[in-house]
Amino acid sequence: MSRTWIEVAYLVAAICLVIGIKRLSHPRTARSGNWIAAVGMTIAVGFTFAIEEIDTYWLMLLGIAVGSVVGVASARMVRMTAIPQMVALFNGVGGGAAALIAAAEFHRLAPASGPLPGEELVGILFSAVVGSVSFWGSLVAYGKLQELVPGRPILFPAHNTANALLAATVVGAIALTAVTENRLWLAVLMVAALVLGLFFVLPIGGADMPVVISLLNAFTGLAAASTGFVLDNTALIIGGTLVGASGTLLTLLMGRAMGRPLRQTLFGAFGAAPEGGGHAAAAVGGDGNVRTATADDIAYMLAYARRVVFVPGYGLAVAQAQHDVRNLGGLLEDKGVDVRYAIHPVAGRMPGHMNVLLAEANVPYDELVEMDEINPEFPQTDVVVVVGANDVVNPAARNQPGNPIYGMPILDVDRAQNVVVIKRSLSPGFAGVDNPLFYDPKTVMLFDDAKAALEKLVTSLKAV
Amino acid sequence: MNAQLVVELTIFALAVFLGIELISKVPTMLHTPLMSGTNAIHGIVLIGAMLLAGTADSTLEKVFAFVAVVFGTINIVGGFLVTDRMLEMFKQRRPEDPERRE
Numbered sequence: 302m303s304r305t306w307i308e309v310a311y312l313v314a315a316i317c318l319v320i321g322i323k324r325l326s327h328p329r330t331a332r333s334g335n336w337i338a339a340v341g342m343t344i345a346v347g348f349t350f351a352i353e354e355i356d357t358y359w360l361m362l363l364g365i366a367v368g369s370v371v372g373v374a375s376a377r378m379v380r381m382t383a384i385p386q387m388v389a390l391f392n393g394v395g396g397g398a399a400a401l402i403a404a405a406e407f408h409r410l411a412p413a414s415g416p417l418p419g420e421e422l423v424g425i426l427f428s429a430v431v432g433s434v435s436f437w438g439s440l441v442a443y444g445k446l447q448e449l450v451p452g453r454p455i456l457f458p459a460h461n462t463a464n465a466l467l468a469a470t471v472v473g474a475i476a477l478t479a480v481t482e483n484r485l486w487l488a489v490l491m492v493a494a495l496v497l498g499l500f501f502v503l504p505i506g507g508a509d510m511p512v513v514i515s516l517l518n519a520f521t522g523l524a525a526a527s528t529g530f531v532l533d534n535t536a537l538i539i540g541g542t543l544v545g546a547s548g549t550l551l552t553l554l555m556g557r558a559m560g561r562p563l564r565q566t567l568f569g570a571f572g573a574a575p576e577g578g579g580h581a582a583a584a585v586g587g588d589g590n591v592r593t594a595t596a597d598d599i600a601y602m603l604a605y606a607r608r609v610v611f612v613p614g615y616g617l618a619v620a621q622a623q624h625d626v627r628n629l630g631g632l633l634e635d636k637g638v639d640v641r642y643a644i645h646p647v648a649g650r651m652p653g654h655m656n657v658l659l660a661e662a663n664v665p666y667d668e669l670v671e672m673d674e675i676n677p678e679f680p681q682t683d684v685v686v687v688v689g690a691n692d693v694v695n696p697a698a699r700n701q702p703g704n705p706i707y708g709m710p711i712l713d714v715d716r717a718q719n720v721v722v723i724k725r726s727l728s729p730g731f732a733g734v735d736n737p738l739f740y741d742p743k744t745v746m747l748f749d750d751a752k753a754a755l756e757k758l759v760t761s762l763k764a765v
Numbered sequence: 766m767n768a769q770l771v772v773e774l775t776i777f778a779l780a781v782f783l784g785i786e787l788i789s790k791v792p793t794m795l796h797t798p799l800m801s802g803t804n805a806i807h808g809i810v811l812i813g814a815m816l817l818a819g820t821a822d823s824t825l826e827k828v829f830a831f832v833a834v835v836f837g838t839i840n841i842v843g844g845f846l847v848t849d850r851m852l853e854m855f856k857q858r859r860p861e862d863p864e865r866r867e
Contacts, residue, residue, distance in 0.1 A: 355819030368838025540809035546784025
């Protein structure tokens with residue numbers, strides 16, 4: 302097929318991608334937007350088969366077959382709670398693909414007589430470095446969310462020296478690759494870039510992973526666009542750049558939703574040492590004791606409340622307890638209690654994650670209330686039930702300047718009349734800081750797995 | 766600098782502005798699905814991998830191209846499907862849904 306028709310197909314594909322992204326940013330049209338983008342992608346890939354220069358098909362067909370099986374299987378089998386880390390993995394392989402394309406192009410072009418054209422060289426170097434950083438950085442982010450790697454920020458003794466050395470290696474290898482056009486230096490560069498990805502993500506705490514994944518998503522987009530310059534392919538340039546630009550903005554928006562400027566997320570190395578429990582207790586004027594209660598006590602408290610607000614957190618997601626919290630809420634409504642679910646913008650692991658889980662459990666939309674709307678209502682709330690959330694309800698973020706999470710917007714549950722915290726233990730959350738809420742005299746703790754605790758509460762409530 | 770590069774830079778510059786404009790008003794609850802959807806879109810790098818796989822000569826190029834095609838396909842297929850699974854949860858619900866209570 303002539304190049305012109307292929308370019309026309311790429312134009313149609315690009316229009317589909319743009320409409321898809323536009324629709325993805327509105328709740329009602331999001332799902333169709335995703336499919337329109339997928340159709341655009343299919344058109345772009347389909348017409349690529351018709352490019353005349355291509356003479357071998359078996360290799361790409363085999364690769365697409367293998368990739369499709371892996372992609373379908375992993376997307377279908379992943380549990381809803383593990384979706385953030387799955388997004389990290391999908392992002393990582395995209396970055397890896399861009400880096401491999403750059404390496405193979407360099408391998409093909411380097412032995413040619415005469416220097417490479419400047420734009421090819423720049424494109425190759427950019428895709429190789431950024432793609433590698435994105436690949437390895439995403440794998441570390443996956444490891445942190447999957448808890449294969451500790452979620453806490455990891456810093457090693459000579460961190461600054463190591464970083465400086467690494468930066469020097471990357472810059473040196475870029476210069477040597479560009480001047481000598483020797484494959485060896487590109488290999489050195491790519492290894493250094495992989496280590497850079499590791500060093501970039503390891504010192505960032507697990508709570509900040511969504512923002513990091515979003516940033517790496519933008520990186521992969523730019524790496525893909527850069528391979529488009531190398532291969533003179535407009536579809537790649539448009540698709541990659543759209544993601545690079547929208548991904549960068551989305552990263553800033555997410556950072557804003559979490560109340561943490563991007564610079565602080567990336568270079569803040571948050572809460573490396575947790576504070577002692579005594580300190581947290583002193584902050585609320587309590588005696589340092591934690592009150593516990595039985596499921597029956599709590600069921601009574603709930604049954605005679607006028608207004609109950611549930612605050613679901615990651616613990617609920619891990620325990621798959623979204624249906625149980627819905628059951629408990631339903632029973633309370635039958636008793637005439639006004640029930641709401643307070644959604645912190647980053648409850649769970651990513652912005653919007655908790656909305657997805659509760660929607661799956663058929664919680665009606667109008668009962669899901671966003672942070673800014675529910676915060677003024679806490680003083681009139683009789684009981685708040687915090688289910689497996691920690692950092693997002695930590696009052697230290699509001700009243701302890703100097704605390705690593707100070708300044709993060711939180712749900713002001715400590716202003717409610719009574720607080721019930723369902724949690725497995727007193728251990729700190731992802732941010733690694735202690736929570737004075739647990740020592741507050743009006744808080745009672747129910748130490749249990751979220752699902753087990755909610756099931757017990759349902760049983761007790763039925764007996765009330 | 767040749768004419769084709771200038772055209773490519775023009776496309777790039779316009780796509781930057783378009784990408785920013787497209788998502789300037791997105792509600793928080795769509796942050797994750799939008800990230801996942803755009804994540805699938807950079808899987809377009811598959812096209813580059815296909816071009817490479819279709820024209821590779823040496824074994825090294827073939828191996829790299831094959832892995833890149835597999836990676837790019839996983840990125841696209843997995844990305845769109847996982848986004849759809851997330852968005853499926855946002856479907857409109859009737860207030861008197863029979864599954865609401867047990």
